[in-house]
Amino acid sequence: MIYGLEPTRMNCDRLFNLLCLYGNIEKIKFLKSKPGAAMIQMADAAAVDRAVTHLNTAQLFDKKLNLAVSKQPEIMAGVAYELEDGTNSFKDFHGCRNNRFSSPEQAAKNRILPPSSVLHFYNAPPDFTEDSFNQICDEFELEKPTSFRLFSGKSERSVSGLTEWASKTLATEALAVLNHYQMKSTGISLLLMLYLRHCWT
Incomplete structure (x- = not known):
């Protein structure tokens, strides 16, 4: 269970972006x-424990999140309704390719960290710049990062780097909204998905 979600800014996809x-x-x-409350069914109990440990009491869109283990072992779809942003109140992510723990090899690449003011981005188009990132933030009415650094990557297909915000809260808001954001690279018929994750500060 998660409580304290801002109804005008959060939906199933944004909650997925944060908890995945x-x-x-x-x-x-x-x-x-219960406006601002949601149930999340994860693949195993350890994942639930990690989410509760690292996100309970985190700040997000001027609200304090409250996470707890639910008494219900499984989510039943029931009758869905429309959230304030027009999206569905229920979504099935089973088998979603954006899940990051689908194999032992994939799971080993994940660093389990609490929210921080620094985000690592990767899989961005090769022509990605600080201005590109700031434009996306403007599009979603998010605060812009205070610093932006590109890594000197080896791939010609994508780039990665670090962004830092003035606070953990602002970085977490960006993560919820921009994780898995799809972008098209100039001059390349390739649709890339921007991935984000927390880094050590």
Whole structure:
């Protein structure tokens, strides 16, 4: 269970963007009877424990999150409704390619960290710049990072780097909104998905 979600800014995909750093997500359901509350079904109990440990009391869109283990062992879809942004209140993520713990090799690449002011981005187009990132932040009414650094990558298909915000809260908001954001590279018929994750500060 997660409480304290800002109803105008959060939906199933954005909640997935935040929680997928701690384990595979199977289903997410917002509760109509409790605005700002949602149930998340993860692939295993360890993933739930990691999410609760690292995100409980985190600040997000002027709200304090409250995470706890649910008494229900499974989410039943039930009757879905429309969230404030027009998206569905229920979504099934089972088998989603954006889940990051689908194999032991894939799981080993993940660093389990609490929210920080620094985000690592990767899989961005080769022509990606600080201005590109700032434009995306403007598009979603997010605060811009205070610093931006590109790594000297070996790949011609994508680039990676670090961004830092003035606070953990602002970085976590960017993570929830921009993780898995799809971008098209200039002059390349390739659709890339921007991946984000927390880094040590």
